[in-house]
Amino acid sequence: MRLYLCEKPSQAKDIAAVLGAKRRGDGCWLGTDVTVTWCIGHLLETAPPDAYDARYKRWVLADLPIIPDKWKMTVKPRTASQYKAVKRLLGEASELIIATDADREGEMIARELVEHCRYRGPIRRLWLSALDEASIRKALGALKPGAETFSLYHSALGRSRADWLIGMNMSRLFTLLGRQSGYQGVLPVGRVQTPTLRLVVDRDRSIADFVPVPFWAIDVDLLHNGTTFSAQWRAPADACDDQDRCLNQALAQQAAAAINSAASARVIKLKTERMREVAPLPFDLGTLQEVCSKKLGLGAQETLDIAQALYETYKVITYPRSDCGFL
Template identity: 40%
Template sequence: MTIKVFIAEKPSVAKAIINELGTVKKLNGAVLCKNNIYVTWCFGHLLEQAEPDAYLPEDIPVGKKGNKIWRVQDLPIFPQKWILQPKKDKGVKAQLKVIKDLLTKADIVVNAGDPDREGQLLVDEILEHFKYKKTVQRFLVSAQDSASIRKSLTKIEPNRKYEGMKLAALGRSRADWLLGMNLTRALTLKKALSGERTLIAVGRVQTPTLSLVAKRDQDIRNFKPIPFFTIKCTVSNGSTDFSASWIPKNGQSGLDEERRLIDGTAAKSLISRFQNQKTAKVLSFSKE
């Protein structure tokens, strides 16, 4: 009989799938369901990128903690063959062994990661880690209610259809590693040359975000109030009065980068021009 194994991204999704398939026997780290289907699960990413030490020469001296010391001459570090390692957690290692044992007897594996890039990658990387070569399918569901699970179980697709999602997540992961590991070491070592031993953490996301916050703080500190002009008038159709505000057109002179009118001469000229207008036409309106 064909053996099928579902690998869910997290226990809660696995439980929802098991509830629909029907439990036959509870195992350690997995559940055997009806029709010879096993359901197991991850806890997010069970594998992680190896540290730079895995890619550096073995003759580099080690520090007090047993790690290879940081040296400018070793930068930048560009892995020729990327290494994934199990996370240093007993529970993770035990769950990986459960998954490995199930893969050895599985005829079909179903990737039941979350319906996003990371969900695709975290199951695919386990299959690649254990060199699984048989049929792989994809189960996609965005909710864990019974109706959604049942519907998705009838729409299982080939996993290869979603390889692009995996590659996108893989690109993100490697970009994080390359920027974070190399620039953190480079800037920290540069700081050390001045006699100050301070860790300077750099990241693909955290660094530009920090830059936005720092720039905003700088703008607030250096803020200088600049007067600007708004032009309004009251218009009447004979029975109803309403207020109208002037909106500058493209190419209007006297504006700042936020399209505010800061030129007093231009403001007076516009006001004089509008005061000479006795009638106006409503070109469009919206009701809210």
């Protein structure tokens, strides 16, 4: 039996329809010598510290750092029934087609199940970024060898383990040090969340510490051969700050009076530069969220939800969770 392993139920349903697997089974779609099953995101998660040693249930400074010799995975309780279905099907499969999302996280979702369930049969990869029928048929006709995308699994695995090592160890360290200083709450630390929090705090502090400084600028409308254009007065460097803004009010007022009394202006230097502007790339997710926020007032999650629906339900755009504008 050839088994197709998808990332989401909706994805599995679309692929199963093209393969002719229309009979519903236990956590799968069944066809003639073909079965399509699905995950619900990650069915497995990295085991907590106390899975390696019961003493880690208590947070003690002397136990840090916690670095597993051999990493363990546990089944997520919320999706345990689907895990059982996938494990059973992997045991029955003669060939596995990984059909999860075409990115490193999709690769990891499938490969961690392959490792945990000890599937040792042949593996091929369905590389798919759109769920309309034509795209699915084209991808099915161009299956990749499983080894071709295996390095994506290592990339995602490295990210996952880095998250665990930093989160589990540093959260315990800072929480315990906080308790020594009288703070009784938990101080979570994360590979992504903590640097992001630092950026926000630094920005808030710079806003709070900002001291406004007055500066003076002069804009002049000039007429040349019937065309009006705007020019800006440039003060001497010793009268400006690091952003070329004039801080000397008396000098600016003197320049304004001289300009008002002048009947003409003389061009001292002219620089002409030819610019080449290329067509913009297609939207990546971040840019799409930024534009939708400015033009439509949509939040980042709202934009993602709409894009995901356009991809999964209406089949009118390609896979949206990408930061690459060249796709």
